[in-house]
Amino acid sequence: MTRNQAPVLPLEAGTLPLAGVRVVEFCQVAAGPFCGMLLADFGAEVVKVEPREGDSLRQWPPIRSGFSENFASLNRGKRSIALDLKNPDALELARSLVLEADVLVENNRPGVMQRLGLGWDWFGARKPSLVYCSISAYGQTGPRASEGGFDLTMQAAAGVMSVTGEADGPPVKCGVPVSDFTAGLYGAFSIASLVARVRAGGLGGQIDVPMFATTLAIAALQTSEYFGTGDNPRKLGSAHPRNAPYQAYRARDRWFAIAAGNNRLWQAVCDVVGTPALLRDERFANPSLRAANQLALKDLLDPLFAQRDAADWLADFARAGVPCAPINGYAEALADPQTEHLQLVRPMTMPGGTDSLTVVCPVRLDGQPLPVDTRSPALGEHESELRARVRSAPASDDPIxxxxxxxxxxxxxxxxxxxxxxxxxxxxxxxxxxxxxxxxxxxxxxxxxxxxxxxxxxxxxxxxxxxxxxxxxxxxxxxxxxxxxxxxxxxxxxxxxxxxxxxxxxxxxxxxxxxxxxxxxxxxxxxxxxxxxxxxxxxxxxxxxxxxxxxxxxxxxxxxxxxxxxxxxxxxxxxSGYSSATVPNLWDRSASIRSSTANAGGTGR
The missing domain is CATH 2.60.120.10 (Jelly Rolls)
Known part of the structure; x- marks a missing residue:
């Protein structure tokens, strides 16, 4: 460490940015659980309230020793309690958990939490500092608010499927559930922002995260193209509407991708491929012209790329400074040396004791990976502990x-x-x-x-x-x-x-x-x-x-x-002096202790 470098302290769970923040999650499947998991990764204590049958994601394969790998991948570091929220006692317990928490996150259809007695209308007046986040298909208000939705229908409604796939092919969804996880990211960011406001002395509040809106919001390039031209953006497969060569190509043995996003990189491509004449071709003189003529350019490059293996092309492009990559499967991506360097894959023990692996938080703080708790909870695993915590909370005989x-x-x-x-x-x-x-x-x-x-x-x-x-x-x-x-x-x-x-x-x-x-x-x-x-x-x-x-x-x-x-x-x-005739004795807990002793069968003096 040089004289001007700040010391780097080891990251521990108690020093993470959201340490001390309590979250109660009423969520199932993907968007809400992903939001809750992000908060847990950054130090929050997350209690997952599930129906008696559990989050439906627990049934998604692959199932190992009775537990879902999919569920574990989105619910690490959480505690679980299973409640029938239509039962008055369970409802009271859920309310108590929220009232002692800082954040509530839910991804039910609008109106469900209100009908259960767990809506913002109930909590807002009783706990103004509460951060209440609702993730839903179309938002809490508006003509489509009552509709449900999943990642597929959100990609369809928000335009993603119209620009995904080959130009002459049928509609294709993004293989990663981008609408689910985008909503979860927006939710977690908004929650952290309001937690910062509360910590600064402000109020909590209600956050409305519509999956439809967040999916539209990340399509900034597509929506701006429409606003600027009046034309719907088109499907281009792996190609780019404003740059070329910027897509996937097939080498002799497999597919790879290059991204020559400017004239310097275009010259480097021509140098590697051995096509100096293309630099003088007016059709390819700048990025806009290359994009407009990218089909012709692809027809010229395809036969050349087919003459060598992808590894050879990738090595040459890398030496020339052209961004490039093989088209990996997840097996290859997880085995990449950079994945190992970033410590992305960590051991995970499933609730039944089965050992597995998981990809953890990709963000580093002060150059260090986050100390993520990779264990996922069994259904209702922490119910006794959480009930005991609520019972031990200050009661009416200890009002101050x-x-x-x-x-x-x-x-x-x-x-x-x-x-x-x-x-x-x-x-x-x-x-x-x-x-x-x-x-x-x-x-x-x-x-x-x-x-x-x-x-x-x-x-x-x-x-x-x-x-x-x-x-x-x-x-x-x-x-x-x-x-x-x-x-x-x-x-x-x-x-x-x-x-x-x-x-x-x-x-x-x-x-x-x-x-x-x-x-x-x-x-x-x-x-x-x-x-x-x-x-x-x-x-x-x-x-x-x-x-x-x-x-x-x-x-x-x-x-x-x-x-x-x-x-x-x-x-x-x-x-000024004081108006008090007496002062409350903050330290006298004898009444509450006597009460608890009597309830436990003890005797008084």
Whole structure:
């Protein structure tokens, strides 16, 4: 490693970009499972919820020792639970799994999840941070939304089959299920994008991935050709509409392909083949002319290529710098030295214990392959574990568990770093998770006062490195113009807030600076002296209270701050104090422990 090179740390599952992200997948066959597998490859924990009979892909051959190789290739690294979602108990379990997760991905027909009670309409209000991704044939809305579809029909409807195959042949689909996997890729990319938004303090949301649309979207060259000419693109076999020679040719023993996409490569082809006269032929003077006359060009090259074996042509073209390749089967492609170098093929143990192989994630991070978990789950393999996890989740006798978990996480954060940008960035993510649900704030700390807003202390770090408060607004209430002398984070729990920044004029007056900003449930904003933060905050709702949760980099009730007279700019020092008569004891879990002990047959004191 040179002095200027950054150290390369070994990749481990816990350091992958999506580590800590929980995904619940309600998917079958290809598009949705492929999406879920991509998320698992990058570190997410993916729970696959299957019907009692299992994902239908489990029945696809080849079957070895009772388990499908096809299923294993798209479901590695996942956990499986089998549920009859029409059963109320199973539905409640599925909902609980989603409510403790970050992402839901499903590939049912539109309306199915809603009818089951698992739609975005049910989860959106209860968990605003949830990323909800639906993959379907034609999308969630529109004249064809109710139609189903498979890869074949999507390739047909979206135009792929019209440009695939020989010019005089029947319609041909792409041999790889491109529509399925394109939708899965768009789904995974969109999910990762919204997860990044949530981690930055924003809301989750609903993602609609129509296979028809994603298949059209990757046909950018074909659709732009139609927009530019008004003509439907044509089938050309392996040839290219704008370049030649750029297709498959038959040598003496087998097929191979060359791609001479510019004049320099065309000259190299002529040098290798020994046809300098073609360089002077006006029909082939530039890429457009060669494409227009590619049938004539092919007729000239075919007899020459048939005189030698493909390996000889490929060696000569490679030395000349012409992109070329044999037409491999998958056996040859998997045996390619580059496949071995990239470590694409890894051992895989099937659920029944049979050893096999699989192609893993092709992407490298920092020059290293991802540490992919190649094992696929047996049907319902993790049901006991997942049911136990839901049962052990904080129950109603521990209502402030989310707050306690937040305090523990913030304490670990301030112990690890005192860097303000780090505290704001990572604290923002923690606070976003806390305010994503509105079922934990005790009623005593949510009471408005008709005279003025209230600031209830929820927790003060013993070393005063941070404090947590609930800010409760009555209708129409607002703060004076004030500043912040320590960093802070504001997460909207209930209702909405408006914030208006102010700036100082040369004559000392304070005037509004820019537009008011609106903070809605689940959203998080930051304040800090380094942001030049002088502002007024108000309840955005004229008819009901609003509540936000604030985290400050000190014991905020004891911090000296300033309020300002906007007309003169004169500052007046104040110390806010707290409205709390009591503070919740975050550490007393005796009631929940006693309850669990009693349920287990234990005795009290």
């Amino acid at each position: 568990a989310p707050l306690r978990e937040f305090v523990v996480a913030m304490t670990k954060l301030v112990e690890r770093s005192d860097d303000e940008p780090t505290l704001i960035a990572e604290g923002r993510e923690l606070l976003a998770r806390l305010v994503a649900r509105d079922d934990w704030l005790p009623a005593a700390f949510a009471q408005p006062d008709p005279r003025h807003y209230r600031q209830y202390l929820l927790h003060a770090d013993p070393l005063e490195r941070f404090s947590v408060v609930s800010f409760v607004w009555g209708p129409g209430q607002k703060t004076p113009v004030h500043d912040h002398t320590v960093w802070g984070l504001v997460g909207m729990l209930r209702g909405a807030e408006m914030a208006q920044r102010w700036r100082r004029e040369p004559d000392g007056r304070l005037v509004p600076d820019g537009e008011e900003s609106l903070l809605q449930p689940g959203q998080v904003d930051a304040v800090s002296p380094s942001l030049g933060d002088i502002h007024v905050v108000s309840n955005a709702l004229p008819d009901r209270p609003s509540i936000s949760i604030h985290v400050y980099g000190a014991n905020i009730g004891a911090v000296r701050r300033h309020s300002y007279d906007p007309q003169t700019g004169q500052a007046k020092e104040f110390v």
